[in-house]
Amino acid sequence: MSVVRVALTQTGWTGDRESMTALHEDFTRQAAAQGAQVICFQELFYGPYFGITQDPAYYEYAESVPGPTTDRFAALAAELGIVIVLPVYEEDQPGVLYNTAAVIDADGSYLGKYRKHHIPHLPKFWEKFYFRPGNLGWPVFETAVGKIGVNICYDRHFPEGWRTLALNGAEIVFNPNATAPGISNKLWEIEQPAAAIANGYFVAACNRVGAETNEYGDEAVAFYGSSYVVGPDGNVVGDVASSTEAGLIVRDIDLDQVREVRERWQFFRDRRPDAYAPIVAP
Secondary structure, eight states: OOEEEEEEEEOOOOSSHHHHHHHHHHHHHHHHHTTOSEEEOOTTTTSOOGGGSOOGGGGGGOBOSSSHHHHHHHHHHHHHTOEEEEEEEEEEETTEEEEEEEEEOTTSOEEEEEEOOOOOEETTEEGGGTOOOOOSOOOOEEETTEEEEEOOGGGGGOHHHHHHHHHTTOSEEEEEEOOOSSTHHHHHHHHHHHHHHHHTSEEEEEEOEEEOHHHHGGGOOEEEOOOEEEOTTSOBSSOOOOSSOOEEEEEEEETHHHHHHHHHSOTTTTOOGGGOGGGGOO
């Protein structure tokens, strides 16, 4: 398979878990109807972005992975023949919680999960209250559409993860986010293209959109959407999505471009891992 049709979601918080889950089921059906072969949901897709506050009530959103939500979407993946990247709040055991993305293949099989490595802790992004740092490395999953990896939101600021995914064979890296305006806007424009170029693969980045005033009132932050797909040459595929409107983004990518770009830019041949020890010094 060379050309792959990729779908991303960006939407606001509906106000309850069940309607948010049902909305993403509908997004998946829409994507499949448009010929999409893989879809990635936004970070912590079935809840609000609760990192805005530090409240143990939100621990109730955590569940096992695999578990009820992965089972529900595995059935949908098998029905529609679509690969799903499913960002969920994982409870490994009571009090041991992770920001996780499960990967489900097009036949409904659960392939594994990625746990977010880098956990921010700053005003309105109090994530260390909710999550332990990931401890499963940067797995790459063999799916019906090719080899895919995952980075979650804050992970995108750290080049080591992107590179590890490349060395593990990723052709497409999905990057689900909950990113709000401020200093991140410029980074949003440049980090994913830079990672795609440096590592010679596709990056598909989705972001929440809108202010979750129905959950947080005046304290809500306004997520800016702007989801997009970028190729290994650093060019955005199609248009960047709206910064204000919810929706489904569908784009076609040609995986043959990975080989084409890597043979033109021999970054892997010219790497010098023998010289890189200082970047892993504590």
